[in-house]
Amino acid sequence: MNDGPNDARPVAPYTAIDKTGAPYLIGSRCSACSATHLGYFENCPKCGVRGEVSEVRLGDHGVLYNFTIVHRSLPGVKVPFISATVDLDGGGTVRGNLLEVEPDPAKIPFGMPVNVQFRSASIAVENGDGYIAHFFVPADRGARAR
Amino acid sequence: MSNDVYIVGIDMIRFGRFDDAKPETLAAQAALMALDDCGKTIHDIQAIYAGTCNGTMMGQRMLHYIGQTGVPVVNVTNACATGATAFREAYIAIKAGIYDTCLAVGSEKMGKGMLVPKNSGGTPIPTEGLTGSGVMPAVFAQMGMEHTRKFGTTFEQFARVSEKNHKHSTLNPKAMYQKETPLEMVMEAEMIAYPLTKLMCSVNVDGSAAAVLMSEKKAREAGLMNRAVRVRGSGLASDPFTERNLVMQDINTVTRLAAKQAYEMAGIGPEDVDLVELHDCFATAEIPHYENLGLCAEGEGGSLLDSGATRLGGKVPVNVSGGLLSKGHPLGATGIANIYEISQHLRQEAGSRQVEGAKVGLTHVVGLGSASAVHLFEKA
Ligand SMILES: [Zn+2]
Numbered sequence: 001m002n003d004g005p006n007d008a009r010p011v012a013p014y015t016a017i018d019k020t021g022a023p024y025l026i027g028s029r030c031s032a033c034s035a036t037h038l039g040y041f042e043n044c045p046k047c048g049v050r051g052e053v054s055e056v057r058l059g060d061h062g063v064l065y066n067f068t069i070v071h072r073s074l075p076g077v078k079v080p081f082i083s084a085t086v087d088l089d090g091g092g093t094v095r096g097n098l099l100e101v102e103p104d105p106a107k108i109p110f111g112m113p114v115n116v117q118f119r120s121a122s123i124a125v126e127n128g129d130g131y132i133a134h135f136f137v138p139a140d141r142g143a144r145a146r
Numbered sequence: 147m148s149n150d151v152y153i154v155g156i157d158m159i160r161f162g163r164f165d166d167a168k169p170e171t172l173a174a175q176a177a178l179m180a181l182d183d184c185g186k187t188i189h190d191i192q193a194i195y196a197g198t199c200n201g202t203m204m205g206q207r208m209l210h211y212i213g214q215t216g217v218p219v220v221n222v223t224n225a226c227a228t229g230a231t232a233f234r235e236a237y238i239a240i241k242a243g244i245y246d247t248c249l250a251v252g253s254e255k256m257g258k259g260m261l262v263p264k265n266s267g268g269t270p271i272p273t274e275g276l277t278g279s280g281v282m283p284a285v286f287a288q289m290g291m292e293h294t295r296k297f298g299t300t301f302e303q304f305a306r307v308s309e310k311n312h313k314h315s316t317l318n319p320k321a322m323y324q325k326e327t328p329l330e331m332v333m334e335a336e337m338i339a340y341p342l343t344k345l346m347c348s349v350n351v352d353g354s355a356a357a358v359l360m361s362e363k364k365a366r367e368a369g370l371m372n373r374a375v376r377v378r379g380s381g382l383a384s385d386p387f388t389e390r391n392l393v394m395q396d397i398n399t400v401t402r403l404a405a406k407q408a409y410e411m412a413g414i415g416p417e418d419v420d421l422v423e424l425h426d427c428f429a430t431a432e433i434p435h436y437e438n439l440g441l442c443a444e445g446e447g448g449s450l451l452d453s454g455a456t457r458l459g460g461k462v463p464v465n466v467s468g469g470l471l472s473k474g475h476p477l478g479a480t481g482i483a484n485i486y487e488i489s490q491h492l493r494q495e496a497g498s499r500q501v502e503g504a505k506v507g508l509t510h511v512v513g514l515g516s517a518s519a520v521h522l523f524e525k526a
Contacts, residue, residue: 009270011269011270011271011273011276011277012269012273012277013268013269037392038392038393039392045387045392046387047387065295065390065394066288066291066292066295066394067288067291068279068284068287068288068291068339068340068341068342069337069339069340070275070279070283070284070287070338070339071336071337071338071339071340072283072336072337072338072339073274073275073279073281074272074274074275074281076275077274077275077276078275079275081275081279083278083279083284083288083339084278085278085288085390085393085394087390093389093390093392093393093394094393095277095278095280095393095394096277096278097275097276097277097278105301105340105341110295121271121276124275124276125271125272125275125276127271128271128276131270131271133273133276133277134277
């Protein structure tokens with residue numbers, strides 16, 4: 001479920017909206033080394049092959065690889081928040097805010113399954129109205145099944 | 147006679163906030179101090195390598211304050227590895243036989259507050275705090291958390307790095323902060339980005355450092371071998387592709403690459419190193435860097451710290467200067483300031499913090515983006 005307003009613009013350049021209006025994360029897959037990278041690449045940053053990288057739709061489920069809990073940030077950013085690095089099923093790694101988990105290191109297990117959801121940017125920043133961004137939520141409590 | 151390259155003069159200003167200064171005026175101060183350290187003048191310098199992260203043509207503008215001799219000046223920028231990169235360029239030029247006397251200088255006039263990455267993605271609103279955090283404390287907090295994930299390193303161990311380095315700083319009159327911070331004080335300080343509290347973050351300050359390098363032939367002719375420090379190895383690397391580094395910066399692999407180059411060039415190993423000045427921009431970085439620099443085996447960084455081996459008096463003291471955590475971290479100056487500290491020990495001129503019998507020292511810096519430089523030094 002994505003509860004951002006329908007006409008909201010995605011903030012991250014590696015985000016696209018499909019024909020049904022659903023936002024998703026864009027990746028690039030290299031046919032030479034089979035690496036998957038977040039965002040658009042013409043040539044492969046891993047193996048350096050030219051012109052054999054194609055755009056793919058990245059998965060909306062993954063596992064938490066790493067995180068930090070940010071307590072001090074820029075003006076307009078709501079703190080504390082969990083900055084999470086997530087390895088997506090099917091390849092690609094993406095960073096985003098982890099929601100619906102207490103910002104307590106003891107309650108954030110490495111490897112926890114998460115879903116990717118798009119929501120209003122105003123959840124995280126004061127000037128976010130009219131924009132959407134990807135967030136992570138624990139998979140067991142997320143609105144979307146795998 | 148060998149074609150080795152030597153540091154003959156080196157110095158740094160005590161870092162701090164100098165509101166009326168410019169990068170070039172700070173650079174001029176350090177350059178004159180380094181020249182005085184070897185009794186030379188700007189007229190003896192054949193080429194200059196000048197590092198700063200903010201602005202360009204700093205080296206030329208520095209000469210307006212100390213003498214416009216018309217020598218080639220190369221301005222270098224390489225994030226937090228800027229000063230070490232300028233030093234390395236001077237080393238390479240002498241090693242190549244093009245010059246016999248060069249000046250390397252690093253200087254920075256910093257803004258206040260956190261370093262924020264520029265909104266270069268062209269996004270309609272800034273992504274900081276919206277798609278996670280890319281500011282320095284968060285990047286280095288995750289460097290620590292990755293170590294925690296792999297090896298179970300604790301918040302207390304990371305905090306202990308600050309306690310150690312701040313304790314060392316009380317012996318260094320050139321450290322900006324010379325205050326002990328007991329472990330509890332470090333752990334109870336304001337949390338910035340878990341597991342980093344305010345006392346586990348280096349401070350953005352102004353500063354400069356400079357070195358005069360010479361060929362062996364020139365140093366002998368000038369009668370400067372007595373206090374000369376030989377450059378044994380010089381490594382510089384950019385970040386190779388690793389699985390997540392486009393999203394979560396990998397500060398480890400780039401450091402390992404640079405260290406490998408430096409050790410191979412020197413023909414020595416980590417077991418030969420008597421002291422280390424490494425890039426503790428945040429306390430979480432130090433423990434992984436023990437492993438990256440080969441001071442201990444993979445996963446044993448935490449126990450190396452706990453054993454006391456990296457304290458003054460231990461087997462391989464690390465950041466006896468107080469580190470960036472105490473000295474302050476003026477980006478472009480840091481790399482040469484680290485080399486200054488090692489040089490003082492190898493010359494047996496480090497005063498009350500002298501590492502007894504120090505013969506070989508290692509310096510390390512790493513700048514995000516990424517660049518890492520590792521140097522090995524030995525008393526001539
Ligand atoms: Zn590839």
